[in-house]
Amino acid sequence: RHRFWETQPVGQFKDLGDPSLPEGPIEPPTPLSDVKPEPYNLPSQYEWTTCDMDDEQTCVEVYSLLTNNYVEDDENMFRFNYSKEFLRWALRPPGYYKAWHIGVRVKASNKLVAFITGVPARIRVRDVIIRMAEINFLCVHKKLRSKRLAPVMIKEVTRRVHLENIWQAAYTAGVILPTPITTCRYWHRSLNPKKLIDIGFSKLGARMTMSRTIRLYKLPESTVTPGFRKMELRDVPAVTRLLRQYLSQFIVAPDFDENDVEHWLLPLENVMDSYLVESPETHEITDFCSFYTLPSSILNNQNYSVLKAAYSYYTVSMKTPLLQLMNDALITAKQKDYDVFNALDVMHNESFLKELKFGPGDGQLHYYLYNYRVRNALKPSELGVVLL
Ligand code: MYA
Ligand code: JJ1
Incomplete structure (x- = not known):
């Protein structure tokens, strides 16, 4: 075959x-x-x-x-x-x-x-x-x-x-090949529900009107966590420690050093967004979240040509509850005019998806290794890798 x-x-x-x-x-x-x-x-x-x-x-x-x-x-x-x-x-x-x-x-x-x-x-x-x-x-x-x-x-x-x-x-890959180490699902959080419905990305729910839908997905104007700010070059050592510690619990995960973190996680305009929580008292870096920008062309629509999507990348919550940290990520993405925030059910993402009003997408993502056998398929939550 x-x-x-x-x-x-x-x-x-x-x-x-x-x-x-x-x-x-x-x-x-x-x-x-x-x-x-x-x-x-x-x-x-x-x-x-x-x-x-x-x-x-x-x-x-x-x-x-x-x-x-x-x-x-x-x-x-x-x-x-x-x-x-x-x-x-x-x-x-x-x-x-x-x-x-x-x-x-x-x-x-x-x-x-x-x-x-x-x-x-x-x-x-x-x-x-x-x-x-x-x-x-x-x-x-x-x-x-x-x-x-x-x-x-x-x-x-x-x-x-x-x-x-x-x-x-x-x-x-989105297709099944011999043989996945795990299969993940895409989840989507509407930020601009009217546009998403207009372009056929999502459908108006049963017994839902447009104005109820808009209200359902409404987010606060600004983030709520004290000390939530953009990551900077000087944060690389602390973020590296935080991320290495966090990723150590997953069965498959990248081994990031400071050079990797500087490249992959420092903010880059319209490419990578990274935020962290710096404790206002101790100035410790306690939490971190990031998303990358991957628009999609909208094929065959009169009114819109591009869907602006944010994709959740790596997140570490040590002190701020994960739910609150991800909600601040959603608020930030909304402020920056993204239409949708996407995430896979990898790492601890399951724990916030439903509560933060993500819905399951129709796409799957299969993860593979070449020339390396893993004995049992992993659960998505045992995987600590996000590829771009
Ligand atoms: S995943 C993204 C893939 N790209 C797309 O989906 C874009 C749109 N599609 C296309 O451009 C084409 O349809 C592609 C196939 C190029 C995908 N991964 O030439 P064919 C197998 C692996 O006649 P085409 C990504 O980028 C297929 O099962 N294999 O087909 C990661 C069949 O083999 P078999 C795939 O449709 C890529 C054969 O190709 C994929 O004209 C990782 C048919 O070839 C796929 N996504 O072209 C690549 N799709 O008969 C593997 C189809 O056996 C890397 N096929 O079923 C492996 C590690 C290499 C490095 C190792 C280092 C040590
Ligand atoms: O974006 C995806 N699906 C969307 C659009 C579906 C349009 C019709 N097929 C989707 N929308 C529903 C959102 C809704 C929002 C409110 C709550 C309920 C849900 O499901 C899918 C992912 O779900 N994306 C794709 O199919 C793109 C390809 C995915 C495979 C990627 C391969 C990666 C390449 C390797 O590097």
């Missing part, structure tokens, strides 16, 4: 629940000299290109490919619209490799028609910290679908990751 995935070192469906299979790498590393030194063959009309995300023109080409061809919902009403600034940030974390930003061009026209990326990360599985690649932004132009280009791209990124002596990867 999965002609490509059956050949790859990933957990196979037939092996689910086999207690004789150990947790850990599925195949051992090979000597670097055994890694294929030249790229995989593409059909003859196409050629590989390494995308230099420092280059403005390349960035625009990648942005345009994704804006027109990347992930849509099941009814093709919305399509992710990652900004150029977001892509540049997401693809250049500490220690990134330019060679892992891989494009495919049509030789005759030089047009960019496919893309896949990796960035390096350290991910902990139980008590083992593993160097991995996080694979994202796999995209094949709509006109070139179902030609088995994706397997070649996945093999090529794998080869380039192996050349850096890295043998594991983490990735997420």
Whole structure:
């Protein structure tokens, strides 16, 4: 059934629940000299290109490919619209490799028609910290679908990751592949219910009027937690300690150091928003929350073209109740004119979703590891990873 995935070192469906299979790498590393030194063959009309995300023109080409061809919902009403600034940030974390930003061009026209990326990360599985690649932004132009280009791209990124002596990867997808370590649900908190209903993102509830709906989702004008403020560079050490401590309880989680926190969690205009609570008395940093900006294009609507969505990223509540902290995040997102606040049911998110009036979405997100078996599927609440 999965002609490509059956050949790859990933957990196979037939092996689910086999207690004789150990947790850990599925195949051992090979000597670097055994890694294929030249790229995989593409059909003859196409050629590989390494995308230099420092280059403005390349960035625009990648942005345009994704804006027109990347992930849509099941009814093709919305399509992710990652900004150029977001892509540049997401693809250049500490220690990134330019060679892992891989494009495919049509030789005759030089047009960019496919893309896949990796960035390096350290991910902990139980008590083992593993160097991995996080694979994202796999995209094949709509006109070139179902030609088995994706397997070649996945093999090529794998080869380039192996050349850096890295043998594991983490990735997420909306589709089921062999085999998820866990399956999460998207939840949505309306901030601008009128627009969400107008564009078909949500429906007016049974026995609900528009004005009752607007009242239902109304939020205070300003945040309530004393000492709630934007994260700054000087907060990196304290936030790193807080986050490392918090993430240690999950079965799978990133191993963030200060450099990672500086890159991934410092606020970046229209990309990443991070807030913390500094105790007005002791000036201790006691809580932290963050969300990233990922708009979606609205396909086929007369009145609106973009849905402005915030996605919950990492949250740590030590002193402020999680419910209150997330409510302040919602208030902040509303102040900044987001239409909807999205969250997955990972980490402790379940504990606030219903109370804060999030509703379950129709989309799922499956999490995968490449060349690493985990013995039992996790519950979403045992997962401490959010990929972009
Ligand atoms: S997830 C986001 C994926 N992108 C989109 O959904 C955008 C819209 N769709 C497209 O652009 C295309 O439909 C894509 C497939 C490119 C997705 N992950 O070329 P094909 C398998 C993995 O004929 P196309 C993200 O970015 C499919 O099961 N495999 O199909 C993370 C089949 O294999 P098999 C996928 O539709 C990506 C084969 O591809 C996915 O033209 C992580 C068909 O190929 C998917 N999302 O193109 C990638 N969708 O026959 C894996 C389909 O076996 C990384 N397929 O069923 C693995 C780790 C690598 C590094 C390892 C380092 C050590
Ligand atoms: O956004 C999503 N679904 C929305 C819109 C549905 C439109 C019709 N299909 C949704 N809306 C309901 C909201 C409502 C608000 C009030 C309370 C009740 C709920 O459900 C979904 C997620 O739910 N998004 C997608 O399907 C996009 C793709 C998700 C897979 C992502 C793959 C990631 C790529 C890897 O990096």
